[in-house]
Amino acid sequence: MPAPERIPPVGVSDPLRELLTDGELTVRGQIREASNAVLLCEVSLDGRTASCVYKPVAGERPLWDFPDGNLARREVAAYEVSEALGWGLVPLTVLREGPYGEGMCQLWIEAGEEDAGLLALVEAEEPQEGWKAIGFAEVEEDRTALLVHRDDPRLRRLAVLDAVINNADRKGGHLLPAPDGRLYGIDHGVTFHTDDKLRTLLWGWAGSPLPEEATEALRGLDEALEGPLAERLAPLLTPDEVTALRARVRSLLTTGTHPEPSGQWPAIPWPPV
Template structure:
């Protein structure tokens, strides 16, 4: 393991801030090296004791779901979710995830849109897909849009497998390294259908053959040793449901259409 990996797994977490918009306690931390002058390693830390109770997810399970989601992303070979582990911190056991340095498209010039954004209704730019129209806080009609970008579509396909109940606009990040990352996977992997996402722009369209090839390989390794690794974080019933969702995608390789009255998480960002 590299020195940075050692620090990530066992270095002392120093809290430098809190994400106040998050539903659960979400702390930004630096992992310092007390002996060698190294740049701090920045992480996100979500202690289990800071998780808010939910009516449909068992208490104290969100951190484990984040780790399981990371393991699934890695097993697929997609690298969508930053490295995520369970470890101790200043407020007890919790999820720790490597920080993503994101692109800031909202510069003074304001000449670029984020991967998921709003625009005036009826003015969807090239390279974007409209999800819905709504009224903003000033009563103006706007369109919720997302980029027609294969990096983002891969996130949308991962959400199908994870049964992600909370893919908000702020949970898909364009990194400065050119990758697109997904974060906040605490309410995933339920046995019942829970998919809520802002990434509905591809609904009804075929899933890319390359992604299906990756899912086919993933399906073959799901039982056995990999299932044992997941069982440390989610239940056997939830693993069985993951296996079923994976097979459903292979049997019908098409992006789904909304099946519930509330297919988009709120707030959307």
């Protein structure tokens, strides 16, 4: 599969951003399988409408290892970093007031096929060509299978983004293939911790050299963190979290490789899907 095109960042004057930020939110339903309050909404402004997801801060469950800030602000920060990388991996996400107070509001992406064949369990010791091994999983008592993901440039970009934002929860259900062939990542509340918290299904490139496009994107991100991006992140993250973010970007540039599991805790989130 050829490398996906570079997606230009969405400017602050973009009409869609204006709609999502300033439009009237009307709650249409609740996504009940989520661990925090996730509300499906319609946003409308001057005759324009769009579907979106609204996650109010008031509906967040406290987490012992994420005491600073809140999950909604981290979701917005993940979007900002994705845009600075130029890859458009996270749907448009803003921080705003809503019916239940401050929260993150994210453009709804109509999903294509549930996982688009990105993940699989196989009865094998090694992955086939075009696949990358994640690890062995117990599927029945006394029986295991190899969990694999596609060797897909879109997933590889997400693996780089997750390393940058220190994503502690990249599950299969957080991969959102769109009908147009683009792949989005969602649910970025547990990110940007100052300690190494990377837990992901996308370990297939661990220890491998970063592709040239990733190195170029990381250089651009490093520069952006010394300019306007730092200003946009300041109200979303703590100063220590921004400092740790810069350190992760520079570490990736220095090593030139995808990170490997630390071995200090489970490297794969549970449940994985």
